[in-house]
Amino acid sequence: MKNEEVRILLGNVAIARGIIESGCHVVTSYPGTPSSEIIPAVVSFKKELGLDTYIEWSTNEKVAFDNALAASLTGKRAAVAMKQVGLNVASDSLMSSAYTGVVGGLVVISCDDPGPHSSQTEQDSRFYAMFAKIPVFDPSTPQEAKEMVKAAFELSEEFQIPVLLRPTIRVSHGKQNVKLEPPRILDRPADFVKDPARWAATPRFRLILHTKLNEILSKIQEKFEKDTRWNVEVGSPRNYTLGIITCSSSFVAILDLLEEFGLNEDISLLKIGTPYPLPKKKIAEYIKRHDKVLVIEEPDSVIELLINDKSKVLGRLSGHVPLQGELSPEVLYGILSQLLSDLGIAKLEMISDPELEKLVEDLDLPVRRPTLCAGCPERAAFFAIKKAFPKGIYPSDIGCYTLGLNLGAVDTVLDMGAGITFASGFYQAYHQDGNDIPIISTMGDSTFYHSGTSSLLNAVYNNARFILVILDNEITAMTGMQPTPGIGITADGSEGQSIPLEELIRGCGIQWLRTIDPYDVKELLSLLKEAREYTQKEDGGIAVIVARHPCLIRYPDVCQEKPVKVTITEECNGCMYCVDFFECPALKPDKEEDLVRIDRTLCTDCGVCVQVCPREAIVPAETKGKNS
Amino acid sequence: MIKTQIILAGIGGQGILFASRIFSELGLKLGLNVLGSETHGMSQRGGSVLSHLKLGNFHSPLIHTGAADILYSFAEEETYRSLKFLRNGGVCFVNLENSKRFDPAILSHLKGKKVGFRTFDANEAAAQIGFARSTNIVLIGYSVGTGLIPFVYDDIKSALESVSRKKELEVNLKAFEIGFLKGKS
Ligand code: SF4
Ligand code: SF4
Numbered sequence: 061m062k063n064e065e066v067r068i069l070l071g072n073v074a075i076a077r078g079i080i081e082s083g084c085h086v087v088t089s090y091p092g093t094p095s096s097e098i099i100p101a102v103v104s105f106k107k108e109l110g111l112d113t114y115i116e117w118s119t120n121e122k123v124a125f126d127n128a129l130a131a132s133l134t135g136k137r138a139a140v141a142m143k144q145v146g147l148n149v150a151s152d153s154l155m156s157s158a159y160t161g162v163v164g165g166l167v168v169i170s171c172d173d174p175g176p177h178s179s180q181t182e183q184d185s186r187f188y189a190m191f192a193k194i195p196v197f198d199p200s201t202p203q204e205a206k207e208m209v210k211a212a213f214e215l216s217e218e219f220q221i222p223v224l225l226r227p228t229i230r231v232s233h234g235k236q237n238v239k240l241e242p243p244r245i246l247d248r249p250a251d252f253v254k255d256p257a258r259w260a261a262t263p264r265f266r267l268i269l270h271t272k273l274n275e276i277l278s279k280i281q282e283k284f285e286k287d288t289r290w291n292v293e294v295g296s297p298r299n300y301t302l303g304i305i306t307c308s309s310s311f312v313a314i315l316d317l318l319e320e321f322g323l324n325e326d327i328s329l330l331k332i333g334t335p336y337p338l339p340k341k342k343i344a345e346y347i348k349r350h351d352k353v354l355v356i357e358e359p360d361s362v363i364e365l366l367i368n369d370k371s372k373v374l375g376r377l378s379g380h381v382p383l384q385g386e387l388s389p390e391v392l393y394g395i396l397s398q399l400l401s402d403l404g405i406a407k408l409e410m411i412s413d414p415e416l417e418k419l420v421e422d423l424d425l426p427v428r429r430p431t432l433c434a435g436c437p438e439r440a441a442f443f444a445i446k447k448a449f450p451k452g453i454y455p456s457d458i459g460c461y462t463l464g465l466n467l468g469a470v471d472t473v474l475d476m477g478a479g480i481t482f483a484s485g486f487y488q489a490y491h492q493d494g495n496d497i498p499i500i501s502t503m504g505d506s507t508f509y510h511s512g513t514s515s516l517l518n519a520v521y522n523n524a525r526f527i528l529v530i531l532d533n534e535i536t537a538m539t540g541m542q543p544t545p546g547i548g549i550t551a552d553g554s555e556g557q558s559i560p561l562e563e564l565i566r567g568c569g570i571q572w573l574r575t576i577d578p579y580d581v582k583e584l585l586s587l588l589k590e591a592r593e594y595t596q597k598e599d600g601g602i603a604v605i606v607a608r609h610p611c612l613i614r615y616p617d618v619c620q621e622k623p624v625k626v627t628i629t630e631e632c633n634g635c636m637y638c639v640d641f642f643e644c645p646a647l648k649p650d651k652e653e654d655l656v657r658i659d660r661t662l663c664t665d666c667g668v669c670v671q672v673c674p675r676e677a678i679v680p681a682e683t684k685g686k687n688s
Numbered sequence: 689m690i691k692t693q694i695i696l697a698g699i700g701g702q703g704i705l706f707a708s709r710i711f712s713e714l715g716l717k718l719g720l721n722v723l724g725s726e727t728h729g730m731s732q733r734g735g736s737v738l739s740h741l742k743l744g745n746f747h748s749p750l751i752h753t754g755a756a757d758i759l760y761s762f763a764e765e766e767t768y769r770s771l772k773f774l775r776n777g778g779v780c781f782v783n784l785e786n787s788k789r790f791d792p793a794i795l796s797h798l799k800g801k802k803v804g805f806r807t808f809d810a811n812e813a814a815a816q817i818g819f820a821r822s823t824n825i826v827l828i829g830y831s832v833g834t835g836l837i838p839f840v841y842d843d844i845k846s847a848l849e850s851v852s853r854k855k856e857l858e859v860n861l862k863a864f865e866i867g868f869l870k871g872k873s
Contacts, residue, residue, distance in 0.1 A: 068712040068722055177727075201723075201747070234749035235724045237716055312748035319747075320755075389752035411754040413772060413801075419794050420768045428699065428765070430735040661820070 069238040071231040074202035075169060076101030078209025079139045082165070083244035086114045086131035088124040089551075090510065091539035092143030093178035094232040095171040099141065099542075103552045109243055117542050117551045120476070120510045121146035125153040125168070129222075132166040133259065134250035137213055141169040144185045145475065149511075151188060154222070158192040159269040160258050161220040161276075164248065165213035168194075169225045171232045174359035174386040178229075180458070180475060182384060184360035189224045189336045193273055195280050196224040196336045197290065200311045202236040208290070208333070215283075219276045228358065230309035281337035290333025291342060295324060301405055303350035305330045305343065305363060310356045313389045317396065326405055338366045347372055354380065354399060358387045374399070432463045434646040435664030437609030438531045441578040442469035443642055443672060445500050445529065448588040452498035455482035459504040460538045461531050466643055470502070477511030479503040484515070484524035491525075498592055499526035505561060506536035506544045513568055519602055520569040525595040527588065528604045531578075532561055533611035541614045561606055570604050578607040581671040612664055624667025624680045631677035632656055642672045690720060691744030692838060693751045697770035698762030698783075700737050703824035706851070707760065708739040710828060714839060714847035715743040725749040736766055758837055760827060762810075764788060771798070779804035779836045783811060783827050804836050813866055822863035829864040833871020841868065 069077065076098050079087055089099045099115060106113045114131075118124035121142045128140035142150065147170040154168065170185040189196035197212050199205035205227050212223040257265045284291065294315065304327060306314055311331045318324040330346050332339070335357070347353050347369070355364040355375035364375040374380040381387075381395060390411070397408035432439045442464040445454065456462065456470040457479035464470040472482050483501035490497055503512055508530055516528070536542040543549040548558025565573055572594045578584050584607065591603035610618045634654035638647050646662035647669060649655075669678045694711055698704045708724055715722035724741040740751045753772050759780040761767035767782045771794070774780055780798075784790060784807040798805050810827040814820050825848065831837050832844050845864060852860045 066716065068709075068716055068724075070726075201749075230725060230749060233726050235712065235722070235726065236749070237722045309748065309750075313750055315747040317752070389748065389750050393752060411752060413754060416794070416797055417772060419791070419797060420771065423768055423791060423794075425765050425768060428735050 065240040066237050067240060068235055069202055070097055070101075071199075071202040071205055071227055071234045071236075072097035072171075073101040074206040074236070074238045075141075075209055075225070075227065075232075076105060077238070077240060078206035079167070080105040080109065080111065080113070080243045081206070081241050082210045082213040083137060083246035084113065084139050084167075084213070085136035085164070085246070085248065086128055086138040087141070088116045088118050088128045088138070089141040090118055090121045090124050090146055091536055091542045092146050093539055094173055094229040095141050095143045095146070095169065096539040096542065097232075098169065099551055100540075105243075106552065111243065115551045119545060121149040122153055125150040125157075129153065129157055129162065129166060131250075132162040132164040134164070134252045135248050136164040136250060137166075137246060137248070138164060139167045139169060139209075142171070143179065144170050144172045144183055145179055145181060146170070147185055147188050148183075149476070151192075154188065154194075155192045157222050158194045159266060159273055160261065161269075161273075162216060162222055163220065163253075165216035166222045167209060167212045167216060167225055168222055169227070172226060172228045172359055174228055180473070182359040184358075184362060185224065185226045186335050186362040187360065189226070190362065193277055194222050194224055195277075195284075195334065196226050198226050198307045198333055198335050199231050200308050200331065200333070202231060202234055203238045204333070205231055206238060211290070215280070219280060221273075221276055221280075226308075228309045234309070277337050281339065284334040284337060285339040285341050287334065287339070291339055292331045292333075293328065293346065294331065295328035297328075297349070299349045300326070300328045301351045302326070302399070302403060303328045303330060303346060303353045304356060305332060305346065305353055306356040307332045307335055307363065308358070310358055310387050310392065313387070313392055314356065314396075317389065317393055321408060323400075323406065332363055335362050336366075338363060340366065340368065343367060344369065352403065354395075356381060356387065356392065356395070429466065430463055431466055431643060431645055432460060433612055433664075434644050434662045435612050435666035435668070436460070437533060437578045437607065437612075438464065439467065439642065439644065440581055440609075440666075440668045441502070441529060441531055441584065441607045442467040443668075444578065444581050444584040444588060445469050445502070446641070448585050449498040449500055449592070452500050453486055455479050455486065455499070455501045457503045457507045458538075459507055459531075459536075460533075461502055461504055464502065467641065476507055477515050479507070480512055480515035480519060480528060483526040483528065484519035484522065487524045487526050488522070496596065500588075501526055501528045503528065503530055504536075505530060505532040505534065505546050506542070508561065508564075509545050509559075513564060516565070516568040516570070516602075524602060525600065526602060527591045527595060528602060530561060530565075530604065530606045532606050532608040533614075534608070535611045535614045537611045537614065541611070565604050565606070571601055572603040573606070574604075575606040575608055577609050579609055579666060579668055581668060612666075620665070623665035624670065625665055626658060626663070626667055626670055626678050627681040628656055628658060629677050629679055631675045632673075633675065633677075635675070637674055638669055638672050638678070642669060644669060689744060690718065690838060691746070692742070692758065693746075693756045694741040694743070694758045694760070695751060695756045695770055695773045696739040696741065696760045696762075697766040698737055699766060700735060702737070702762045703821065704737045704739050704762065707824040707828060708741050709851045710825075710844065710847050711741050711743065713851045714843055717843060717847055717850075718743070720744050721746065723747070723749040736769065738770060758831070760831070762823060762827065764790075768794070774801075774803060777802045779831075780806070781827055781831045781834075782807045783809070783823060785809055785811065806830075806834060806836070808867075808870065810867065813870060814863060817862055817866055819859050819863055822859060825860050825863040826867035829867025830871035831867075833868040833873075
């Protein structure tokens with residue numbers, strides 16, 4: 061490799077590069093936006109550089125965490141990546157591992173999603189670092205993220221403690237020209253040294269470990285106090301009216317704003333790259349030199365809460381910074397211009413154009429809500445479920461199929477696995493009063509592997525009754541097409557052992573199990589009725605239907621085996637039933653003609669809409685098999 | 689020193705990420721800092737896609753309202769939504785069907801802001817050469833042809849060559865050329 065190679069890298073790819081450049085041996089993850097691109101990038105660097113890094117898509121975040129931690133116990137370097145809510149799943153392991161510590165460096169990457177753009181909460185992973193008492197690095201750009209990964213490994217090994225890297229979505233999904241360096245090659249054969257007082261510590265030893273942890277933490281804090289690489293003051297260190305303490309993506313956004321509006325002479329910036337344990341002395345010294353100090357961080361307030369003397373501090377606690385939502389440049393600009401005018405420092409011009417915004421608003425543009433793809437098998441399944449049980453309760457789960465919302469066939473989305481636990485919970489609550497209503501739970505294949513089995517075991521064990529439809533598209537689609545244990549391909553494309561869903565479901569004690577292609581809506585409808593009867597029979601129980609059809613995006617060829625070209629006949633009277641209740645994006649209302657047309661650029665020839673139109677106005681023009 | 693902020697707007701499947709890669713590569717070739725931000729995940733499923741790209745001495749990948757020098761919009765509705773990013777005196781290239789009319793009130797408002805506003809049916813031009821999926825490249829070629837952007841033909845062409853996959857190179861260059869000629873005329 062050339063010594064000074066520069067490439068444009070996505071933040072997550074830069075993180076992957078940092079992992080590789082650190083000589084990391086084991087990398088694990090469960091996919092989730094905004095973290096999903098890390099593992100594929102590690103795989104491609106591994107292949108490009110001919111390394112023997114072990115990389116796995118684990119079945120969930122806790123499993124990923126434990127596998128990485130075990131590698132670290134053998135002396136190897138390990139990294140585990142997930143999205144912020146994934147850290148909830150792995151938190152049990154995280155808390156305990158802070159006490160036991162690590163041997164080889166362990167870097168935990170948890171990507172935050174202020175906004176939220178693609179998550180169920182705006183939680184701040186830095187709180188987990190605080191909660192577990194481990195140090196955290198908070199990068200502001202892809203380049204810095206890569207460098208921080210390396211520093212995190214060093215710190216982790218120096219103090220034998222897991223280290224958190226917390227990129228926000230704008231770092232993970234930002235891109236930048238990044239300088240590449242050659243990978244380190246660390247020759248470290250696995251060598252687990254037994255030490256039960258640590259690795260199998262009982263509560264008595266846990267107290268000792270906790271004491272040690274506290275000592276380590278204060279040493280790390282001292283180190284962070286002296287650090288000038290990640291904790292940087294921008295502007296000459298003198299006295300200012302206003303200073304801003306900030307971090308991550310907010311730091312660079314503010315820097316751009318100050319430069320653009322010529323404010324960098326009047327306002328100083330202190331960028332904090334290591335928010336926990338917080339370099340408090342450094343911050344106190346900074347605050348001393350300012351009349352007021354604004355603290356800007358996201359998605360929540362960690363630095364602000366940790367500052368002891370808040371008498372000069374403005375932030376969320378003082379009502380100067382919004383309590384929710386992403387701190388976009390516009391929001392930051394709003395905060396700044398208000399404050400600068402209040403403090404009499406400057407009057408900033410307006411950056412928005414309300415007149416233009418009003419004109420656009422008056423156009424009343426249709427909201428482009430996300431929808432399942434044209435021809436998506438999940439749409440067919442939801443249509444059938446809704447049609448079979450219009451008055452049912454539909455607990456669902458996290459994945460593409462959350463978009464079943466649009467079809468009115470998703471009532472609840474809590475977290476990974478709750479599609480089943482909610483079904484059993486609803487059942488028990490109604491059953492207690494002697495009421496029996498149809499409950500139809502939906503869950504994707506990947507989610508079922510992630511956390512379906514424990515929920516289902518519990519439901520079977522406690523005599524719950526409902527219908528579970530597993531939407532098996534043979535991939536983790538939402539997060540960018542990661543393989544599942546069902547297809548048995550591992551992270552780097554090599555073969556793993558496939559674990560068929562049906563075996564797993566039967567293993568959970570399910571007696572009634574059917575598999576069907578949801579494209580056959582009529583057959584699915586009758587199967588759903590049959591399933592319902594089973595849930596009502598005296599010796600019945602939970603009925604499970606595996607609705608299996610490959611994801612069209614991942615497996616376009618499979619789906620083209622039996623294309624059904626559809627046309628719309630004169631029977632169409634523009635009732636819009638298909639648009640409103642099936643909402644395939646390829647079915648487009650033609651308002652002038654008062655009918656529906658097929659958008660050929662989107663239509664995938666799945667033919668499902670033929671079974672949807674009540675007037676039978678959608679018909680196959682020609683049906684061709686692959687061999688005909 | 690060049691400092692250029694570009695917004696690329698459209699919907700999933702229109703090749704916006706690829707268009708953004710062309711400009712990133714261009715920045716790299718010109719020795720500029722490159723920063724950008726992309727939409728992934730939920731919003732990609734048929735929703736709006738917005739790509740920010742900043743070339744030159746910037747720190748953050750995000751472009752704020754009223755700051756973009758150039759706006760490329762590949763879908764009419766998304767144009768209306770993303771116009772707010774454009775600065776006074778910026779330029780904007782909109783992929784618009786010949787038959788469609790852009791909202792006249794907004795058009796005259798943009799005139800007042802001295803915005804260079806060009807519409808072009810890139811879909812049709814792409815379809816004419818038989819590569820409906822090259823709309824993105826056609827529109828970029830068009831913008832170069834107009835001479836309204838601070839980048840020249842050779843630089844963008846060579847960036848396009850570097851980011852194109854081998855089997856798509858020929859098609860891409862053709863699409864670029866068609867757009868360029870239309871923009872010049
Ligand atoms: S195709 Fe059928 S369902 Fe759709 S609008 Fe026409 S008549 Fe109604
Ligand atoms: S065949 Fe019908 S349901 Fe399938 S993609 Fe085309 S319009 Fe949509």
